[in-house]
Every structure is written in C-alpha cells, then in structure tokens.
Amino acid sequence: GDQNALVAGVETTQVSLDPAQFPMDDVIRRYVSHVQETPASIRLPFVLRYKIPELLNNPGTAGWWGQCTPREVFAVEVSFSSSEHFVPVDPIGIPFICSPAQVDAGETEKANDNGDPTEGFPCMYKLLLRLQPISPVPTAFDVYLTFNDAAGHTYFGSVETFTVEFQDLFLPVRLPVPLWAPLFQKIWKHERSGTAEEKQLFPHRACRSVKVIDMEDKTDIKPLITQNLGPFIVPGEVDLEDEDFDFEQEAEFSAYKADQVHELKRGTGGRRLVHGDLSSRKRLKPHVEATCVIIFIPPRHHLLLRFAMSAKTCVVRVWTDRSHLLSYMDALFNSWIARIHRDREGSLLAGVLSDHDGQ
Numbered sequence: 001g002d003q004n005a006l007v008a009g010v011e012t013t014q015v016s017l018d019p020a021q022f023p024m025d026d027v028i029r030r031y032v033s034h035v036q037e038t039p040a041s042i043r044l045p046f047v048l049r050y051k052i053p054e055l056l057n058n059p060g061t062a063g064w065w066g067q068c069t070p071r072e073v074f075a076v077e078v079s080f081s082s083s084e085h086f087v088p089v090d091p092i093g094i095p096f097i098c099s100p101a102q103v104d105a106g107e108t109e110k111a112n113d114n115g116d117p118t119e120g121f122p123c124m125y126k127l128l129l130r131l132q133p134i135s136p137v138p139t140a141f142d143v144y145l146t147f148n149d150a151a152g153h154t155y156f157g158s159v160e161t162f163t164v165e166f167q168d169l170f171l172p173v174r175l176p177v178p179l180w181a182p183l184f185q186k187i188w189k190h191e192r193s194g195t196a197e198e199k200q201l202f203p204h205r206a207c208r209s210v211k212v213i214d215m216e217d218k219t220d221i222k223p224l225i226t227q228n229l230g231p232f233i234v235p236g237e238v239d240l241e242d243e244d245f246d247f248e249q250e251a252e253f254s255a256y257k258a259d260q261v262h263e264l265k266r267g268t269g270g271r272r273l274v275h276g277d278l279s280s281r282k283r284l285k286p287h288v289e290a291t292c293v294i295i296f297i298p299p300r301h302h303l304l305l306r307f308a309m310s311a312k313t314c315v316v317r318v319w320t321d322r323s324h325l326l327s328y329m330d331a332l333f334n335s336w337i338a339r340i341h342r343d344r345e346g347s348l349l350a351g352v353l354s355d356h357d358g359q
Contacts, residue, residue: 024182031175031183039132039299044168046129048078048159050097070149071099080162081142087132089141098122131164136297136322139164166328170303171296172231180234184294188240188304188319207323211333212245213314220340221314225291225307228336234292243308245315247286286310297325 050073076094100123141162147155175183190206215221225233293305297320304319318329 022179024179024186027175027179028183028186031173035174035296035300040171040174040296041130041132042164042169042171042298043128043130044164046092046127046162047124048076048094048097048127049124050099070153070155072150073097073147073155074150076145076147079144079146081144083139083141085133085135085137085139086164087134089129089131092127092129094125096122097125129162133169133298136169136299136301136325138166138169138328166332167228169297170229170232171298173294173296173302177235180294181236181238181292184234184238184292184304185240187294187302188306205321205323207320207326209318209326209329211316211318211329213316213333213337215312215314215340221307221309221336222291224336224339225293229293229295229305232293232295234294238290238292240290240292240306243288243290243306243315243317245308245313247288247308247310247313286312297322301325 074096076097078092078094080089080091082088141164143159143162145155145157145159149155173180173183213221287310289309291307291309293307295303295305297303301322302320303325306317306319308315308317316333318326320326
C-alpha cells in the first residue's frame with residue numbers, strides 16, 4: 001500500500017510494475033522525501049526465560065539464597081538502558097513467569113505440546129522488540145528487571161545485555177522490488193553537485209570504498225552473499241558502467257604464483273617458469289559475474305554494494321550516504337572469509353575422518 005502510493009500515476013489495483021512506464025526521477029524524489037519524513041524502525045526478537053542457576057537448585061549448595069529465590073514471579077517489568085543512538089525503548093510488562101520446576105511439579109500447565117516446560121509459557125516469553133534508531137550505530141542495551149513474588153516482596157535485578165549488531169540494522173528499501181534496479185542506478189551514479197534540487201534529493205554526501213577479497217573459488221563467496229544479503233539483492237540487470245578492476249592481470253598473477261609453487265615443489269626453488277615470465281604470458285579473459293545489493297539503513301540512509309566476481313577474485317564496491325557505515329564493512333567481510341575457512345577446514349576434517357573409518 002505505502003510502497004505503491006509512492007509511484008506517481010500508478011493505481012493501487014495495478015499488479016505488474018514496469019519501471020519503463022514510470023517517470024523514475026519523480027518516483028525516486030517521492031521515495032527520498034518519504035524516507036526523510038518517516039524514519040523507520042527495526043524489530044528484533046527478545047526472549048525472556050526463567051532459569052535458576054544450578055548452584056541454587058542444588059539443596060546442598062543453595063543455602064539461604066536458594067531458599068529465598070522465588071520460583072514464581074509476578075508483575076515483571078523489563079526496562080532498557082538509554083542510548084544516544086536510539087529513541088528510548090518502552091518498558092515491557094509481563095504478568096507472570098515461573099521456574100520449570102513449578103511446571104514439573106504440576107503447579108502450572110505444561111508449556112507446549114512436546115512437554116518441554118522451558119520452551120514456552122509460563123517459563124519463557126518470545127517477544128518482538130521495536131527499536132527506532134536515531135543514528136545507525138551497533139549498540140548494547142543493559143536490561144533491568146523489577147518483579148514481585150507471591151508474598152508481595154519486590155525484587156530488582158538485571159540480565160545479560162541485549163545487543164543490536166550491524167546487520168540487525170539492515171532493511172529492504174521501501175519501494176516495490178521491480179523498482180530496485182532503477183533506484184540502485186540513480187543512487188549509484190549520483191554525485192552531489194551542490195544544487196538545491198540535488199541537496200533535497202540526496203541531503204547527505206556520498207562516500208565510496210572498495211574491498212578486494214581473494215578466493216580459491218567463487219563458489220565460496222556466492223552462497224555467503226545469498227545467505228547474508230539475500231533479501232536485499234537487486235533482481236535482474238542493473239545498468240552500470242563496467243568494473244574497471246583488472247581481472248585479467250589478477251588472473252595472470254594467480255597463474256604466475258601457481259607456477260612458482262609448482263616449480264618450488266619440483267625442487268627448482270621457484271626460479272624457473274615453465275611458461276615464461278609474467279610479461280610474455282597470453283592474456284587471459286576471465287568470466288566476471290556481478291551482483292548488486294541495496295540496503296536501507298534506518299533512520300534514513302542507504303548502503304549499496306556491487307560484487308564483481310571472477311574465478312579467483314571478488315571486488316566489492318561500496319556506496320553509502322553515511323560515512324560511518326564504512327567502518328563496519330571490513331569486520332563484515334572478514335567474518336565471511338573466516339566462515340569460508342571454517343567450512344573448508346570442517347569439510348577437510350570430515351574427509352579425513354571418513355577415510356579413517358573406511359580403513
């Protein structure tokens with residue numbers, strides 16, 4: 001409803017959206033105006049489970065604290081610490097929560113169909129926490145509890161922190177999916193000129209960066225793009241300039257290094273090349289695939305990624321209208337690389353174990 005209302009001249013009953021039929025400049029202007037006037041929120045799962053430490057559950061070690069710890073609590077209020085990066089989070093009220101021991105004792109009903117008292121009411125609550133960023137910065141919230149026991153005594157305490165990670169801030173852009181490609185093109189090609197119209201359309205200065213990821217096989221990185229950024233991948237073709245990274249030279253250098261390793265294993269010390277030196281090699285023309293990703297970062301920013309992948313190299317170009325977001329990109333991509341290495345080591349270990357079992 002809200003998305004289609006942004007498209008000028010499009011009736012709400014229309015099902016097919018062809019970007020060629022619309023004045024995209026006007027559509028994007030309306031979109032940017034909508035984003036600036038209505039800051040978005042994110043919603044993250046928050047789970048509260050009643051769990052008594054084993055030390056207090058054991059009669060031999062519980063002592064006075066174990067005896068005084070209530071197994072049923074009432075009128076629980078969950079509150080969160082403040083942050084300069086988020087609008088204050090409203091407290092959450094929970095009427096009743098109890099220990100699994102009370103469920104096992106038959107004092108309350110079973111929690112779920114499987115009979116596991118720890119995975120549902122009244123021992124666990126699965127909630128959806130609404131957070132409205134003021135600035136897109138990963139944040140850790142302290143979580144405080146206030147509650148009463150059956151005798152009316154009031155207790156105060158805290159639980160582990162609630163963390164908002166960088167990727168928790170990722171949202172799809174608020175336009176119909178068929179319009180993502182022209183929106184990506186418009187933003188990607190934008191250079192702030194300083195005119196009043198440009199300042200209104202893109203009020204924040206654009207920042208660009210590039211990251212080169214070396215791979216043994218492009219099949220390593222493509223699943224990670226889908227797994228981590230699948231909801232934000234721009235479908236179809238995006239009309240952009242060709243990638244200017246020299247994949248041919250990179251392919252030649254990779255082949256050169258492979259020859260060096262080959263000759264080193266043959267005992268020549270890597271001083272002789274079978275196919276000649278680097279300058280005399282035949283120019284290779286590697287196949288390059290491209291994937292574009294567009295992410296909305298609340299309250300009103302965007303993060304665009306263009307992945308250009310050959311067989312051995314992935315070049316990631318980044319565009320954003322908030323420069324601080326670039327500081328999180330290395331950690332994001334490094335986590336991907338670490339996952340590739342873990343998966344490869346896990347596969348190798350599985351193969352070794354399989355060979356051992358076969359013997």
